[in-house]
Amino acid sequence: MSLEKSEIGSPVIDPVDTPATDTAVAGPAPVKRRARRLPEAVNRYLVRATALIVAILIWHWASTSGFNLFINFENVPGPLVVWNALMQEIVSKTFYVHILYSLQRIGIAYLIAVVLGVALGVLMGRWRLAEDIIAPYIELLRPIPAVAWIPLAILMMPSEESSIIFITFLGALFPIVINTVHGVEQTPKVLVRAARSLGASNAAILRHVVLPGALPSIVAGLAIGMGVAWFSLLAGEIISGQYGIGYFTWSAYTLIEYPKIIIGMLMIGGLGTLCTLMIKMACRPLLRWQAQGKNA
Amino acid sequence: MTSALDISRTSPAHPQRGGTRKARDRGHIQIRDVSVEFERNGDWMAAVKRANLEIKPGEFVCLLGPSGCGKSTLLNTVAGFVNATRGELLVDGQPVTAPGPDRGMVFQQHSLFPWKTVRDNVAFGPLMAGMGRTEALSLARTFLSLVGLSAHASAYPATLSGGMQQRVGIARALANYPSVLLMDEPFGALDAQTRIMMQESLLEIWSEFGNTVLFVTHDIDEAVFLSDRIVIMSASPGRIIADIQVSLPRPRTQDLLTSPDFIELKRECLDLIRRETLRAFEQQNSGGR
DSSP: OHHHHHHTHHHHHHHHHHHHHHHOSOSHHHHHHHHHHHHHHHHHHHHHHHHHHHHHHHHHHHHHTTOEESEEOTTSOOHHHHHHHHHHHHTOHHHHHHHHHHHHHHHHHHHHHHHHHHHHHHHHHHOHHHHHHHHHHHHHHTTSOHHHHHHHHHHHSSSHHHHHHHHHHHHHHHHHHHHHHHHHHTOOHHHHHHHHHTTOOHHHHIIIIIHHHHHHHHHHHHHHHHHHHHHHHHHHHHHSOSSSHHHHHHHHHHTTOHHHHHHHHHHHHHHHHHHHHHHHHHHGGGGHHHHHHHHO | OOOTTOOOSOOOOOTTTSSSGGGGGSOOEEEEEEEEEEEETTEEEEEEEEEEEEEOTTOEEEEEOOTTSSHHHHHHHHHTSSOOSEEEEEETTEEOOSOOTTEEEEOSSSOSOTTSOHHHHHHHHHHHTTOOHHHHHHHHHHHHHHTTOGGGTTSOGGGSOHHHHHHHHHHHHHTTOOSEEEEESTTTTSOHHHHHHHHHHHHHHHHHHOOEEEEEESOHHHHHHHOSEEEEEETTTBEEEEEEEOOOOSSOOGGGGGSHHHHHHHHHHHHHHHHHHHHHHHHHHHTTO
């Protein structure tokens, strides 16, 4: 669904364009542009699809011919083998249980990260003392990869499930905090002054000026945070857990079911991309003012 | 393009005071011995030095001076964005301590909320004053028709030209029925033709509202064309060096710009500025040390 939507994305921009062209003098110019833009968009997606197909063909060739030159393809299952294995998985119930588990963990961890991350970010961006207190923790903890948190998470958290969620949450938290701080600190002074001279309280300034102004940056943080959440989740699921895509992938390796490894990997990639796309789509209406400005 | 001058349709009467004329009783500005100093690298710099100025309700006063002379700082002090480090500043007898909706502010540029539509920008002040949403939006509609932008009510600011954006800024400031309108080089970023149109339409709007206007500019033509009084400031430290009455008849239109009276007055201003600037400079060099 979402993928389809983005394919027709470019032509859809045109209706947004029209208010600006209303005031323009030239009549035929926009029509010309529109006519040229449509095939261009289609072209670009054709190129992208072709690039993917070429990669699959090379993969097929390398695995069937037993390519072995530094990189060894002899034990890598080919696309057809993977496809057949996928057809088997698709009808099995446990496959969906794995996916649901992963999605649920992402959902919980991401929600907490968004609420806490935006709150911390606003606090740090607006209040110097808060920034001085919190920033050292952020700077120190941010470079620590999710895998490194696993032992401590297991020791600290009451259950295996909560330790996976904790690790996922940490992954999503930092990009969201940092982007929110960045966005909040960039609030133009003149807009705060304008709001103040129009009688706005501090709370109103936060709601009507600071937050909407920081939104483009926050949305970027949300999208990055979703990606990081996925690979943190996988780290957590590989080491501990009984369900989830990460566990599915890891257990396939220990059970020497190579096609399933690739299925797991592709599921992670697909679901991660899909979730990021959903976040972007969900935030798009909030940034409508920006799109209009660019076209003008 | 909508005309800058089609303000005849609706006259936004104040809901409480039952008319706009009464605004003339408000907007009395008293600036007494006001200095504004900033600390920069350990040194105290005076942006404004011991300024005295009294502005009567309903007067249109231009603060004229070169860039960096502290005229914007003085304006920001009246607005309440900057605190005076010395002296007393009263608006309608009340000391200024913070920004407030009684003093509407129009900035040079890029001061509209980009994420709000034109209508919501104008409705912001009334909403903040506690007005209901429907009421605030209908008030916004009235003020947008006053500045001739009804057709763009649901557009976002970025889609408007610079002149249109400034007109929205004026409508937004006026929607609070301020007793004082503070304008910080509002037309400085516009092209010459648009600027003249904006000046004319500002005068028309002002004649309707009759509120006090304090207008900062470095453009002598603009100051002479608009104001009842021109207050001239000189740079470093910023002080008031002259106060000129402009008694050109109103209503004023573009034709005035080429009339002998206008040119004569402009010459007087230029002479006075040169004389006073030199005098201030000598005083500073001899008496100041």
